[in-house]
Amino acid sequence: MRNLVYYSLGLIVLALSLNACGNQEKKNQAGAGEEETVKEVMPEVILENDYVKVVKVSLDPGEALASHQGEVRVIYSLTDYSIDWEEQGKQEGNKSWSRGDVHFHEAGQHSAINNGTTTAEWLAFTRKDVALPECGENTIENDVNSVASEFTNLLWDNDNYRITEVGLPIGESIPTHAGINRIIYSLTDYQIMYESNKEGNSEKKFQAGDVHWHEACQHALQNNGATEANFLVVSYK
Numbered sequence: 681m682r683n684l685v686y687y688s689l690g691l692i693v694l695a696l697s698l699n700a701c702g703n704q705e706k707k708n709q710a711g712a713g714e715e716e717t718v719k720e721v722m723p724e725v726i727l728e729n730d731y732v733k734v735v736k737v738s739l740d741p742g743e744a745l746a747s748h749q750g751e752v753r754v755i756y757s758l759t760d761y762s763i764d765w766e767e768q769g770k771q772e773g774n775k776s777w778s779r780g781d782v783h784f785h786e787a788g789q790h791s792a793i794n795n796g797t798t799t800a801e802w803l804a805f806t807r808k809d810v811a812l813p814e815c816g817e818n819t820i821e822n823d824v825n826s827v828a829s830e831f832t833n834l835l836w837d838n839d840n841y842r843i844t845e846v847g848l849p850i851g852e853s854i855p856t857h858a859g860i861n862r863i864i865y866s867l868t869d870y871q872i873m874y875e876s877n878k879e880g881n882s883e884k885k886f887q888a889g890d891v892h893w894h895e896a897c898q899h900a901l902q903n904n905g906a907t908e909a910n911f912l913v914v915s916y917k
Contacts, residue, residue, distance in 0.1 A: 718793065720746040723804065727863065727891045730810055732916060734863060734891055738801045739763070739794040747791035751806040754841045756865075756912065757781040761800030763792040777802075782836040782843055805863065805914050807840065812916055815896035818858035820915060827857040840917055848872075848909040853902040859894060865912040866890040871905030886911070 721743055723735035737745055739761075747766075757777040765772040767790045774795065777783070785804075794800045825832050825844055831854065836843040845867070848854065856875075866886040875881045876899040883904070903909045 719743045722746050722748065726803075726889075727893065729893055731808055731812055731861065732863060732893070733806050733808065734865075735804045735806075736801070737804070738799060739792070740799055741794050741797055743794050745790075745792040747789060749787070749789050750785060750804070751787050752785070752840070753804045753806045754782060754784050754836060754843065754914075756803045756805070756835075756843065756914075758801040758803065759799055761794065761798055761802075762796035763800055764795050766791045780835065780845065784836075784838065803865065805841065805843075807916055812861045813895045815858075815860045818860050818896040818898065820858075820860055820917060822858040823860070823915065824854060824857055824913060828854040842913075842915040842917065844913040844915075846909070846911050846913060848901070848903045850903055850906065850908060854900060856898055856900040858896070859899055859913075859915070860896045861916045862894050863912075863914040863916075864892050864894065865914065866910075867912065868907060868910040870903065870907055870909035870911070872909055873902045873904050875900045 719742070721737070721739055723737050723745070725733060726736050727734040733751075736758075739745060745763075757779055760776075760778045762774060762776040765775045768788050776796075792800075820842060823842070823844070824846060825834055828846075828848075831846055831848050831852065833845045833847075834842070835845055846854075848870075866888055869885075869887050871883065871885045873881070874884050876897050878895070878897045879899075885905075901909075
């Protein structure tokens with residue numbers, strides 16, 4: 681009788697051990713599956729016309745930018761971030777940028793993984809293979825940097841693009857100047873009085889993240905709102 685009891689107890693212990701091992705294996709398998717599953721994100725097109733395209737990328741920690749073909753482009757960082765970068769099938773290692781950094785990329789297949797602890801956000805500005813509208817007498821040499829340098833920060837300037845960040849305090853004005861074909865991206869909410877030889881006079885309100893296109897013109901503006909007007913001017917040469 682005693683042997684039978686011991687035998688029964690032994691079977692129970694064995695069954696419990698096997699069940700525990702099975703559960704642990706399932707947990708390990710589930711954990712491995714979770715580690716292998718990475719959410720892929722595609723760029724969001726926020727502006728596109730016959731001449732240009734602007735996309736925004738936003739990756740939470742651990743998310744990946746899906747592999748895709750990128751054109752010749754200039755990148756503006758909206759946040760501080762760190763990513764693992766792959767280009768043309770080659771691992772390029774860790775890349776880190778700060779808010780306001782600008783860099784340039786040639787065309788090519790690429791992908792990225794956010795390996796940091798903060799959301800990685802950036803804008804990519806590209807130009808299409810279509811001739812831009814004629815600028816007439818408007819030239820890049822007479823743009824906002826030439827008439828209001830105290831309110832501007834020239835971030836990038838090469839044969840394709842010029843990127844300027846403008847910070848116009850409340851009540852301040854920027855006098856009439858040339859603007860070539862360009863994109864405006866609002867970094868903050870703001871309100872301005874805008875005067876242009878093409879649009880006339882009007883009051884305009886923008887929110888952070890708004891983006892719009894301008895063809896070449898002569899224009900001036902005044903900050904008549906309650907906050908500083910902070911925006912990017914991306915000029916296409």
